[in-house]
Amino acid sequence: MKQYRTLLFDVDNTLLDFSAAEREALSSLFEEQELALTPEIGQRYMEINQGLWKSFEEGKIGRDKVVNTRFSLLFREYGKEVDGVFLEKRYRSYLDKGHQLMEGAIEVVETLQNKYDLYIVTNGVAATQDKRLRASGLYPYFKDIFVSEAVGCQKPMKQYFDFVFARIDQFSLEETLIIGDTFNSDIKGGHLAGIDTCWFNPEQKPNHTDIVPTYEIQTLRDLINILNGDSPPAH
């Protein structure tokens, strides 16, 4: 069994439940606006939001356009004109407070911190991620936190990982493992940076790439078993 020294953890939907934070923020926003959030409207929001992010990924629109128009587009369909920029600001303020833990997150980092150096590697807004990590109780378990906004580039970019590696004590590629749920940023990113990868994949999504993660887990507790050498690697 390979011995690791350094573990790099993603945050959203790995240690903190971002999906739950999103749902809660949406319901707080609707409550504040005195609008009923029916399952149908919730579903329609998801579709509009995903469609906008897709256009962003295709380079057709900017990030600001995505976040500042998603609510105005949604409400227009229901015959209501709203200030999309204002609603986004309110939504963001609720989202920033969301810090629901993923199942087993504290227990796992508490166990692992005795034997490994733990670091956070997350794409996001620095002040927000800092606040959420502190509020969730995760913060003290990590030696350092690398948020893309503060780094100036993001996962899966090689420059992001180079920045992180340069700031880790006694860093070695061979003794480092990244754990995350997003294949592109965490697994492909880690792979391209030359480190081992552990894909946290509770929904058992298919892997459409030819990159094979070093390990694949369905629960965070599985990570402890893998590091103890109790489970065989994925390949």
Ligand SMILES: [Mg+2]
């Ligand atoms: Mg994630």
